[in-house]
Amino acid sequence: MCAGCHYGAGARIATYVGAQCREVARERNRRHTRRRRIMLRDCCDELDQELQCGIVVSATLVNMEKFFATCPRGLELALVDELRLLNAQDIHAVGGGVRFAGEFFLCYRVNLASRLASRILWQVAADPYRTEDDVFRSVYRLPWTKWFDPRCTIRVDVSATKSPLASLNFVTLKIKDAVCDKIRRLSGRRPDVDTRAPDVPIQGHLTDRDFTLYLDTTGEPLFKRGQRVATGEAPLRENLAAGILRLAGWAPGVPLLDPMCGSGTILLEAANMALDIAPGLGRGFAFEKLKNFDARHWRELLRQATARQKPKKPAAIYGSDRSADVLKAARENLLAAGLEKVVSLKRADVLEITAPAKQGIIVTNPPYGVRLGEQQALAEFYPKLGDLLKKQFSGWRAYLLSADMRLPKLIHLAVSKRIPLYNGALECRLFEYKMVEGGMRKKDRLV
Numbered sequence: 001m002c003a004g005c006h007y008g009a010g011a012r013i014a015t016y017v018g019a020q021c022r023e024v025a026r027e028r029n030r031r032h033t034r035r036r037r038i039m040l041r042d043c044c045d046e047l048d049q050e051l052q053c054g055i056v057v058s059a060t061l062v063n064m065e066k067f068f069a070t071c072p073r074g075l076e077l078a079l080v081d082e083l084r085l086l087n088a089q090d091i092h093a094v095g096g097g098v099r100f101a102g103e104f105f106l107c108y109r110v111n112l113a114s115r116l117a118s119r120i121l122w123q124v125a126a127d128p129y130r131t132e133d134d135v136f137r138s139v140y141r142l143p144w145t146k147w148f149d150p151r152c153t154i155r156v157d158v159s160a161t162k163s164p165l166a167s168l169n170f171v172t173l174k175i176k177d178a179v180c181d182k183i184r185r186l187s188g189r190r191p192d193v194d195t196r197a198p199d200v201p202i203q204g205h206l207t208d209r210d211f212t213l214y215l216d217t218t219g220e221p222l223f224k225r226g227q228r229v230a231t232g233e234a235p236l237r238e239n240l241a242a243g244i245l246r247l248a249g250w251a252p253g254v255p256l257l258d259p260m261c262g263s264g265t266i267l268l269e270a271a272n273m274a275l276d277i278a279p280g281l282g283r284g285f286a287f288e289k290l291k292n293f294d295a296r297h298w299r300e301l302l303r304q305a306t307a308r309q310k311p312k313k314p315a316a317i318y319g320s321d322r323s324a325d326v327l328k329a330a331r332e333n334l335l336a337a338g339l340e341k342v343v344s345l346k347r348a349d350v351l352e353i354t355a356p357a358k359q360g361i362i363v364t365n366p367p368y369g370v371r372l373g374e375q376q377a378l379a380e381f382y383p384k385l386g387d388l389l390k391k392q393f394s395g396w397r398a399y400l401l402s403a404d405m406r407l408p409k410l411i412h413l414a415v416s417k418r419i420p421l422y423n424g425a426l427e428c429r430l431f432e433y434k435m436v437e438g439g440m441r442k443k444d445r446l447v
């Protein structure tokens with residue numbers, strides 16, 4: 001439990017976590033005669049008492065909350081950068097997400113502004129466990145009625161890595177029972193379970209010895225921006241598309257082309273970034289159902305985000321696809337988002353296009369096939385795509401997201417970077433190609 005000491009800005013604010021830190025607290029308070037703010041949390045009640053017994057001048061409880069932002073695997077470091085810009089503290093990337101801390105309102109800002117996260121989870125418990133009963137006790141002791149009204153519906157999900165417990169379903173049931181039993185004891189009413197659209201989604205996570213419980217402040221995952229009304233073949237998730245743009249180093253103003261744009265997910269994300277449109281502006285969040293919801297603060301954040309938006313005028317963002325049907329879906333999506341003027345769309349076979357600007361960035365995910373016929377067709381397509389890039393796009397950089405590990409060999413271009421990414425459960429690579437005139441061709445060697 002004890003994570004050591006974290007010193008805030010200029011070491012003026014110190015967070016002491018757990019018994020291990022008492023010595024540090026004593027030492028600091030011996031050295032400082034002036035009144036100091038000391039943030040105490042988690043297992044620090046004991047420390048609080050001890051501090052009040054005279055060693056410390058003053059101890060103030062300051063609300064610093066812990067959060068976990070989930071994201072597609074491979075985007076963790078990009079998400080760290082995004083969270084830093086949103087003023088998150090104590091940021092640590094782990095597989096599939098990023099831990100961070102901050103005042104509670106930080107979760108409003110991150111839900112509203114993060115383009116890469118999938119969910120923002122608020123940590124409400126973290127305890128060691130051995131059995132399902134330990135988990136039950138850990139959940140039961142929490143002040144559930146302080147957080148939400150018993151009329152709210154709940155849903156419990158549990159994930160685990162190396163847990164010794166035999167059944168995740170059983171732990172899930174135990175957590176649900178602990179929440180409902182406690183709420184009934186305190187309020188006389190048992191909350192209902194709604195597995196489809198719960199008011200308060202609850203998530204548990206088990207490692208080999210620790211149990212962590214979160215309230216999901218997001219609800220519908222963040223990649224559901226409420227903008228896409230139509231989809232084509234294998235559409236990307238919005239946060240993955242935004243993450244690819246970040247990994248490609250694309251910034252508004254740089255010409256961008258998706259020549260196999262499908263329903264236009266990459267183009268939509270780029271247009272939203274170019275106009276500084278917060279991705280969470282058009283949807284609701286689970287934190288609005290919590291008792292501590294501060295509607296005024298939230299309205300103010302929405303007002304500020306809306307005021308930051310830039311006027312909708314044509315940007316150097318280009319998309320094309322050979323399929324009339326998916327292009328229609330892309331048009332509908334842009335129209336629904338009010339971004340039809342920002343992006344230029346046209347129907348074209350990628351093998352016949354020319355560059356829309358002297359330099360720029362291509363970001364695309366080419367078709368991916370698993371059946372034999374599709375595999376053969378792609379084996380013929382990749383070298384032609386390589387030729388096209390070489391001939392028409394010198395001066396450009398291209399980023400191709402693909403689960404087809406034959407692509408770098410068959411495209412016959414030298415790959416300068418390959419970044420592992422997951423599109424859902426599908427393991428992919430983002431291949432980077434820098435098209436330099438005359439210098440790109442790779443003589444059929446393996447890369």
Ligand SMILES: C[S@@+](CC[C@H](N)C(=O)[O-])C[C@H]1O[C@@H](n2cnc3c(N)ncnc32)[C@H](O)[C@@H]1O
Nearest residue numbers: 235236260261262263265321322323349350367
């Ligand atoms: C995997 S999908 C792209 C999905 C897209 N990123 C989205 O989020 O909707 C691949 C797209 O490539 C297009 N495509 C395949 N071969 C093409 C070609 N030769 N020229 C242009 N587009 C092509 C398909 O029509 C399909 O829309």
